[in-house]
Amino acid sequence: MSVFGLSKAERDHQLRARLTALTEHHDHNCPPYSRLIRSYGYAPGCIHQLHDVPFIPARMFKTTRLTSVPEDAIVKTLVSSGTSGDKSVIALDRLTATAQSRALMDVVGDFIGKSRLPMLIIDASSTLSARGPASARAAGIAGFSIFSKSRTFALNDDFEPDLDAIETFLDAHGDQPFLVFGFTFLIWQGFCAALAQAGVTLDLGQGRLFHGGGWKKLADKNISNTAFKEKLADVAGITRVHNYYGMVEQTGSIMVECEHARLHLSKYSDVIARRPHDFSPCALGEPGLLQTLSTLPESYPGHSILTEDVGAVAFDDTCPCGRIGKAIEIHGRVAKAEVRGCSDAYV
Amino acid sequence: MSDIALADTDNVEWIVGDPASLNAAKPTRPFDPAVLAFLDAWSRAIRAHPDIRHFPDLAAFAFYCRKGNLSAIQNSFGSSADRIGWGRALHIAPSNVPMNFAYSLVMGMLAGNTNVVRLASKHFPQADIACQLAGEVLATPAFQPKSSECTSGVAIVRFARNDAILSAFTQSADALLVWGGDATVAHLRTLPRPARCVELAFADRTSLAVLDAEAVLALRAPQLASLAQGFYNDTYVIDQNACSSPSVVIWHGDDANADQAKRAFWPAVEALVARTYDLAPVSAVDKMLDVSRHAEHFGAPLTLQRPNNAIMRATLPETTSNLSAIKGRLGLFFEHTTQDLTSILPRLRNTTQTLSHFGCDAAALRDLIITHGVSGVDRIVPIGKALDFAHTWDGHDLIATLSRRIIAV
Numbered sequence: 001m002s003v004f005g006l007s008k009a010e011r012d013h014q015l016r017a018r019l020t021a022l023t024e025h026h027d028h029n030c031p032p033y034s035r036l037i038r039s040y041g042y043a044p045g046c047i048h049q050l051h052d053v054p055f056i057p058a059r060m061f062k063t064t065r066l067t068s069v070p071e072d073a074i075v076k077t078l079v080s081s082g083t084s085g086d087k088s089v090i091a092l093d094r095l096t097a098t099a100q101s102r103a104l105m106d107v108v109g110d111f112i113g114k115s116r117l118p119m120l121i122i123d124a125s126s127t128l129s130a131r132g133p134a135s136a137r138a139a140g141i142a143g144f145s146i147f148s149k150s151r152t153f154a155l156n157d158d159f160e161p162d163l164d165a166i167e168t169f170l171d172a173h174g175d176q177p178f179l180v181f182g183f184t185f186l187i188w189q190g191f192c193a194a195l196a197q198a199g200v201t202l203d204l205g206q207g208r209l210f211h212g213g214g215w216k217k218l219a220d221k222n223i224s225n226t227a228f229k230e231k232l233a234d235v236a237g238i239t240r241v242h243n244y245y246g247m248v249e250q251t252g253s254i255m256v257e258c259e260h261a262r263l264h265l266s267k268y269s270d271v272i273a274r275r276p277h278d279f280s281p282c283a284l285g286e287p288g289l290l291q292t293l294s295t296l297p298e299s300y301p302g303h304s305i306l307t308e309d310v311g312a313v314a315f316d317d318t319c320p321c322g323r324i325g326k327a328i329e330i331h332g333r334v335a336k337a338e339v340r341g342c343s344d345a346y347v
Numbered sequence: 348m349s350d351i352a353l354a355d356t357d358n359v360e361w362i363v364g365d366p367a368s369l370n371a372a373k374p375t376r377p378f379d380p381a382v383l384a385f386l387d388a389w390s391r392a393i394r395a396h397p398d399i400r401h402f403p404d405l406a407a408f409a410f411y412c413r414k415g416n417l418s419a420i421q422n423s424f425g426s427s428a429d430r431i432g433w434g435r436a437l438h439i440a441p442s443n444v445p446m447n448f449a450y451s452l453v454m455g456m457l458a459g460n461t462n463v464v465r466l467a468s469k470h471f472p473q474a475d476i477a478c479q480l481a482g483e484v485l486a487t488p489a490f491q492p493k494s495s496e497c498t499s500g501v502a503i504v505r506f507a508r509n510d511a512i513l514s515a516f517t518q519s520a521d522a523l524l525v526w527g528g529d530a531t532v533a534h535l536r537t538l539p540r541p542a543r544c545v546e547l548a549f550a551d552r553t554s555l556a557v558l559d560a561e562a563v564l565a566l567r568a569p570q571l572a573s574l575a576q577g578f579y580n581d582t583y584v585i586d587q588n589a590c591s592s593p594s595v596v597i598w599h600g601d602d603a604n605a606d607q608a609k610r611a612f613w614p615a616v617e618a619l620v621a622r623t624y625d626l627a628p629v630s631a632v633d634k635m636l637d638v639s640r641h642a643e644h645f646g647a648p649l650t651l652q653r654p655n656n657a658i659m660r661a662t663l664p665e666t667t668s669n670l671s672a673i674k675g676r677l678g679l680f681f682e683h684t685t686q687d688l689t690s691i692l693p694r695l696r697n698t699t700q701t702l703s704h705f706g707c708d709a710a711a712l713r714d715l716i717i718t719h720g721v722s723g724v725d726r727i728v729p730i731g732k733a734l735d736f737a738h739t740w741d742g743h744d745l746i747a748t749l750s751r752r753i754i755a756v
Contacts (some may be wrong), residue, residue, distance in 0.1 A: 038648035
């Protein structure tokens with residue numbers, strides 16, 4: 001069955017069953033998770049609809065080690081980017097790690113087919129061993145590399161276009177389908193803007209670009225998704241562009257932008273927008289804090305997370321691209337709050 | 348007093364005052380007439396400012412500094428003939444209570460010191476207005492030429508966090524007031540200062556409220572609304588995040604009366620919150636993390652009443668041994684009912700600052716605290732007054748502490 005082929009009734013039934021089972025499993029095996037969801041009203045048997053599935057804040061992974069399996073079952077730990085003391089720690093056992101890999105292949109495979117392709121990475125090779133914030137890019141590159149037959153880095157260590165490397169890549173692979181991958185802001189700044197400034201035009205017409213990492217920096221410069229795509233077409237000839245939305249707390253079950261610019265949810269995912277006032281579910285199209293659900297996390301309670309992204313469920317089953325299921329819009333990060341009071345952050 | 352030694356390259360903004368005048372000024376007796384005249388003029392200038400109605404805390408400060416109030420404080424202080432300020436007082440203001448710096452400055456001035464206040468980097472419009480007006484008043488003929496020691500010795504500065512500059516100030520301070528909580532206090536304690544420097548450290552505090560159930564039940568609707576407003580003013584106006592805002596609410600009475608009183612009280616508070624308080628979306632997430640932290644502390648889920656994210660009440664587990672460790676903010680309250688108030692005394696530590704109350708005998712409560720040797724609770728005030736500043740703060744009589752008494756035999 002297609003990864004984007006679940007009807008509404010099917011998803012409500014199947015996802016609910018799976019997410020209920022996951023909730024019970026994590027409630028039983030992860031005490032901090034259990035304490036929080038029960039504080040907010042969860043009790044076994046209370047899930048009748050998808051929106052009854054309890055959630056925990058994404059930020060909790062930064063403050064608490066959350067696992068639902070014995071420590072010796074953990075085979076891999078994902079650590080998000082961020083300042084020290086501020087990183088999410090995600091503990092994977094073999095089952096969850098494999099499931100997440102398979103899901104990613106399924107989801108992206110729906111766009112690129114089953115065979116591995118040559119991949120041009122819009123980043124510098126030094127990023128692979130980067131620490132700190134750049135390590136998120138390293139993780140993204142490593143994740144997407146499962147689709148690659150070979151990898152070429154399009155930027156030099158100064159994060160400018162390495163025209164020699166790109167030319168070599170195009171000579172070898174340019175007349176057949178290939179993948180392009182990178183982080184949204186770096187693609188704009190280190191690739192598109194740099195090429196435009198140098199007056200260089202490339203022909204990456206056979207390339208299909210997947211990019212993620214957030215729009216905040218481009219939004220700050222008033223650059224829309226449309227403008228981003230136009231520039232890519234202008235300077236690099238890329239016309240197949242897929243933004244994806246994902247997070248370290250739920251790898252594998254990413255949401256991908258289709259040919260009609262909708263971010264689709266696969267059979268592994270669901271999203272509910274929540275009203276900050278009382279966490280009730282928003283209506284279709286109504287913006288709220290996004291709760292993301294994933295059928296994959298078993299070794300850690302990441303199956304239902306309240307993010308700090310604001311957005312809306314925009315479509316349900318009606319996208320012209322033919323993919324069935326929800327699609328979402330991301331509006332941006334939730335605004336910081338100026339909390340009043342006595343205690344300092346000594347500034 | 349030794350001079351403050353700053354290098355020319357030190358990037359210090361002198362919002363009010365200047366180094367030379369500050370270094371040259373000397374302490375005086377408490378309640379120096381020139382100081383009182385300045386504070387009166389400052390108070391009137393603030394009250395006349397067109398924007399004052401936008402800033403209730405600025406208005407409250409101006410009200411505190413009015414002649415009548417300062418006279419009352421002076422009268423209650425008694426004779427200061429044998430007293431003099433310690434010298435130069437350095438005040439480190441907290442970063443998110445806009446008018447705190449001004450109260451600290453007033454205490455230093457009333458005690459007879461020259462004063463330098465270091466403001467936090469964050470600007471607040473009401474603080475900016477107060478500083479601007481202070482500068483204007485000091486520039487008027489009444490306070491020129493600089494014959495008045497205390498008023499010429501007023502300085503308000505701002506500089507980015509920098510230990511070298513801070514040390515230049517601390518190592519010549521005769522008195523040091525550090526506001527802003529445990530971390531700030533710990534940091535300032537690493538800096539050099541004179542051996543005899545008198546230090547006041549305002550560390551992290553928590554607070555509680557005690558309501559008598561029968562007294563609440565006896566209230567008619569307008570009085571209940573007034574009590575709810577007072578509670579709101581102690582809490583929500585500052586995101587329930589002041590040290591003096593109650594995190595714990597104790598109901599004094601039997602379970603039946605307490606439950607009925609809660610059913611009267613909380614809807615009134617909820618209605619006010621719905622009308623007047625805007626919980627930021629990210630704060631709803633912050634509160635989940637606070638709930639998680641408290642649940643971990645108790646070793647069990649909280650029993651939460653959550654009509655919405657802006658007002659949440661948890662029942663305090665019977666076994667909670669340390670009420671001072673409970674800190675709710677942004678509208679998260681921990682409730683407990685008891686018929687015997689002495690049962691909560693052993694659960695208070697020295698970090699508990701304020702006990703705000705309704706329907707209780709404050710003097711009797713104070714007596715209980717003293718006879719039971721409780722190390723916390725510095726003030727017992729009616730609900731609605733928790734955030735009011737007073738010159739006895741955190742257990743210190745600030746004017747007495749910031750001045751010295753000379754014995755002459």
